[in-house]
Amino acid sequence: xxxxxxxxxxxxxxxxETGGIPIGSVIVHDEKIIGRGHNQRVQKGSSVLHGEMDAxxxxxxxxxxxxxxxVLYTTLSPCPMCTGAILLYGIPxxxxxxxxxxxxxxxxxxxxxxxxxxxxxxxxxxxMKRFIExxxxxxxxxxxxx
Amino acid sequence: xxxxxxxxxxxxxxxxETGGIPIGSVIVHDEKIIGRGHNQRVQKGSSVLHGEMDAxxxxxxxxxxxxxxxVLYTTLSPCPMCTGAILLYGIPxxxxxxxxxxxxxxxxxxxxxxxxxxxxxxxxxxxMKRFIExxxxxxxxxxxxx
Numbered sequence: 001x002x003x004x005x006x007x008x009x010x011x012x013x014x015x016x017e018t019g020g021i022p023i024g025s026v027i028v029h030d031e032k033i034i035g036r037g038h039n040q041r042v043q044k045g046s047s048v049l050h051g052e053m054d055a056x057x058x059x060x061x062x063x064x065x066x067x068x069x070x071v072l073y074t075t076l077s078p079c080p081m082c083t084g085a086i087l088l089y090g091i092p093x094x095x096x097x098x099x100x101x102x103x104x105x106x107x108x109x110x111x112x113x114x115x116x117x118x119x120x121x122x123x124x125x126x127x128m129k130r131f132i133e134x135x136x137x138x139x140x141x142x143x144x145x146x
Numbered sequence: 147x148x149x150x151x152x153x154x155x156x157x158x159x160x161x162x163e164t165g166g167i168p169i170g171s172v173i174v175h176d177e178k179i180i181g182r183g184h185n186q187r188v189q190k191g192s193s194v195l196h197g198e199m200d201a202x203x204x205x206x207x208x209x210x211x212x213x214x215x216x217v218l219y220t221t222l223s224p225c226p227m228c229t230g231a232i233l234l235y236g237i238p239x240x241x242x243x244x245x246x247x248x249x250x251x252x253x254x255x256x257x258x259x260x261x262x263x264x265x266x267x268x269x270x271x272x273x274m275k276r277f278i279e280x281x282x283x284x285x286x287x288x289x290x291x292x
Contacts, residue, residue, distance in 0.1 A: 084230025
């Protein structure tokens with residue numbers, strides 16, 4: 001796994017350790033992380049701060065030129081909301097840890113010209129599997145199913 | 147204009163009065179507003195709290211059964227991010243104040259079975275026109291264009 005997915009996974013683990021949903025994300029511009037975050041449903045009672053959204057929020061207000069030259073790394077295939085945020089800001093490339101525990105809107109991203117790479121990284125899958133087994137209700141709430 | 151769009155417009159005006167972007171939203175369940183909000187780019191330095199997202203956040207963590215029986219009102223046609231949030235939570239109906247100053251992802255919403263109604267309400271259009279004339283750069287930042 002490359003260093004940026006490692007950083008996203010570290011965010012996911014940090015979330016798990018604090019009782020939250022283990023999905024993490026980083027946004028990389030010019031080979032530097034400009035925003036990192038993790039799902040905040042439990043920690044902040046948030047319905048909008050998925051991992052990718054939290055990373056975007058923590059990156060702060062950026063000009064379009066930054067987003068359009070950035071790569072978003074996320075440990076899990078992005079849901080419709082996070083996909084929409086990627087499209088809004090014109091982020092051209094998304095690297096995904098895994099899509100085996102959840103398949104997001106990868107086809108929509110690709111249809112809009114976003115480069116999508118799925119690593120199928122075992123540590124990302126293992127973390128999510130453990131979480132879903134432990135907290136199926138919380139997981140279903142996060143993806144709008146319960 | 148119905149009372150719920152009036153409430154969304156009141157949020158938009160509140161944002162304008164505090165130096166922000168005048169887009170407001172309310173989420174209605176069983177004829178009651180369960181969340182209201184407005185764009186927070188200026189007020190909270192947020193890149194993710196568009197009006198619709200702020201209303202979702204302020205509604206708090208809700209079960210799927212609530213979202214699936216709610217209507218989202220927004221003063222402006224929803225961008226890709228807000229559209230994705232609507233799809234994530236399975237909100238079945240969206241009422242839009244206007245889509246003349248900005249056309250969002252209405253076709254995507256409709257293609258996924260969401261009922262979309264556009265009021266073309268003059269007070270919503272007038273407010274946005276005034277704002278875009280005053281602050282074109284801020285507006286372009288909000289839609290990922292500058």
